[in-house]
Amino acid sequence: MVREGDRPSESTVLITGLAARYNVLKNGKRQITALHVPGDFVDLHGFLVKTMDHAVLAITPCQVGTVPHETLRRISENQPHLARLLAVSVAVDAAIHRQWIVAMGRRSALEHAAHLLCELFVRLQVVGLTTDNSFRLPLTQEELGDTLGLSTVHVNRIVQDLRKEELITWRGETLIIEDWSRLQQLAEFDPTFLSLEAEPR
Amino acid sequence: MVREGDRPSESTVLITGLAARYNVLKNGKRQITALHVPGDFVDLHGFLVKTMDHAVLAITPCQVGTVPHETLRRISENQPHLARLLAVSVAVDAAIHRQWIVAMGRRSALEHAAHLLCELFVRLQVVGLTTDNSFRLPLTQEELGDTLGLSTVHVNRIVQDLRKEELITWRGETLIIEDWSRLQQLAEFDPTFLSLEAEPR
DNA sequence: CGCCTTGTTGACACCAGTCAATTCACGTGG
DNA sequence: CCACGTGAATTGACTGGTGTCAACAAGGCG
Numbered sequence A, B: 001m002v003r004e005g006d007r008p009s010e011s012t013v014l015i016t017g018l019a020a021r022y023n024v025l026k027n028g029k030r031q032i033t034a035l036h037v038p039g040d041f042v043d044l045h046g047f048l049v050k051t052m053d054h055a056v057l058a059i060t061p062c063q064v065g066t067v068p069h070e071t072l073r074r075i076s077e078n079q080p081h082l083a084r085l086l087a088v089s090v091a092v093d094a095a096i097h098r099q100w101i102v103a104m105g106r107r108s109a110l111e112h113a114a115h116l117l118c119e120l121f122v123r124l125q126v127v128g129l130t131t132d133n134s135f136r137l138p139l140t141q142e143e144l145g146d147t148l149g150l151s152t153v154h155v156n157r158i159v160q161d162l163r164k165e166e167l168i169t170w171r172g173e174t175l176i177i178e179d180w181s182r183l184q185q186l187a188e189f190d191p192t193f194l195s196l197e198a199e200p201r
Numbered sequence C: 001c002g003c004c005t006t007g008t009t010g011a012c013a014c015c016a017g018t019c020a021a022t023t024c025a026c027g028t029g030g
Numbered sequence D: 001c002c003a004c005g006t007g008a009a010t011t012g013a014c015t016g017g018t019g020t021c022a023a024c025a026a027g028g029c030g
Helices: A044-049 A069-078 A080-106 A109-126 A141-148 A152-164 A180-187 B044-049 B069-078 B080-106 B109-126 B141-148 B152-164 B180-187
Strands: A010-016 A019-024 A030-036 A055-058 A063-068 A134-136 A168-171 A174-177 B010-016 B019-024 B030-036 B055-058 B063-068 B134-136 B168-171 B174-177
Touching: A010 A044, A010 A069, A019 A141, A019 B080, A030 A080, A030 A141, A030 B080, A044 A069, A044 A080, A044 B080, A063 A069, A069 A080, A069 B080, A080 A109, A080 B019, A080 B030, A080 B044, A080 B069, A080 B080, A109 A134, A109 A141, A109 A152, A109 A174, A109 A180, A141 A152, A152 A168, B010 B044, B010 B069, B019 B141, B030 B080, B030 B141, B044 B069, B044 B080, B063 B069, B069 B080, B080 B109, B109 B134, B109 B141, B109 B152, B109 B174, B109 B180, B141 B152, B152 B168
Parallel strands: none
Antiparallel strands: A010 A063, A019 A030, A019 A055, A134 A174, A168 A174, B010 B063, B019 B030, B019 B055, B134 B174, B168 B174
C-alpha cells in the first residue's frame, strides 16, 4: 500500500480488511509497528511529515478510501473540529505505540500476546467487527511474531500456552476469547489508552 | 510532572532538562516510553485525549512552560498553521515510538542502545545541546534500562561493550560519541523518522 | 494427487535476567 | 582533611526465556 521512502500525496483510510505498518532491517528481520482495523487512517503520517519512514502492508485484501492531502489541508484549515479529530487519531496511534513499547520492554511474551489480543478485541468491538467473544484474526503466526517481536517458533509455543490455559481458541482465522477476565488480568490490560470514552473533543 | 490518570488542563513544554514518559506495571517494573528534550511538548497527549494513560517524570530538574488547553484550543481554531505544527509534533513522537518498537523487537540489546544514543544525539543537536560529538546524558543505568527494556545489569554490560569497541565514552553525565560512523552503522540508524528536513508544513 | 504455505515439535544455543556481593564516586558532617 | 554514608556502577555465578535449526505434520489449492 505504501513503501518506505514514499512521499505520498494522499492518505488512505481502511474500510475493510487488516493492514500493518512495518519496517525491515538490513538483516531481513521485519517488525510490524502498527496494526490497522477498518476506520483507521493508515498513513496520516505521510500527510504531516512528507517522507514515509515505514511501509504499509495489506495483510488481507483491503478496501480503502483515499483522501488527497490537498483536501486534508483544506479541511484542517477550515474546519478546526475535523482537524482536531485527525490529531486525536494520531495521538491515539501514538498511545497504542507506547503500550506496545511497554509490552515489549516489560512484559513476558505470554503477557505481551495476551495484551495484543485484548487490544485488538476492543478496537474491533468499537467498529462492530466482533461477534460475542470472537473476531477474525487473519494473521499467520509469522506475522504475529513480527508484530510481537518474537520468533515464529516462540509464537507457536505462546499460542499453545494460551490455549492450554483455556484463554483463547484460534482456529483458521477465527479467534475466540474464552475467558476475557483472565486474559485481561494476565495482560494487565487497561483500555484507557484507547481513549474510547465519549467526550467532547 | 504528570501522573497516570490525570486530566490535565494545561500542557507542558520542556525548556531545560530531561523528562520521560513512563508506565509502571503491577509487579513494579517500569518502562519509559519517551524521552523529551528541551523544545518538546511532554503532554500534548493530554490536550487531545483528556485522560493520561501514562505519567511524566523529570529526570533532571526541569524548567517548563505551561500552556492552558484553552489557549491551545483557541490557537488551533484560529491558526491552522500552528495547529498543524502541534499535529506534526505528535506525529514525530509517534514516529519515534515506532523506531523504539523496531529496536525492541528486532535489534539486539547492543544495537538498540546504539540506536537510542544516535537518536538522542541528533535530537539534541537540533536544539543546540551538543558540543562536538558529545552531549549531557544525565541518566542512570537503571533509567537507561527502563528506557531500553533491559535489566540494570545488562545495561551495564552493554555500555561496557560500547566502550570496549571505542564507540562511546560515558563518564558522569557526559557522553562522547567517539565514532559516529561506526555507531550509526551498528545501530542501522537512519534519521529520516525524526523528519528534520526543512520543508513547508 | 501433490505442491506449498502454515503450523508444530524437539534439541540445543545463547542472550538477557536475577541475585548477591563488591567497588566506586561523591557529598556530608565531624 | 578525612571518615563515613549513600546511590550508582560493576562483577560473577547461575537461571531461564527466547532464538535457531531442522524435521515433520497438516491443510488448502491448482
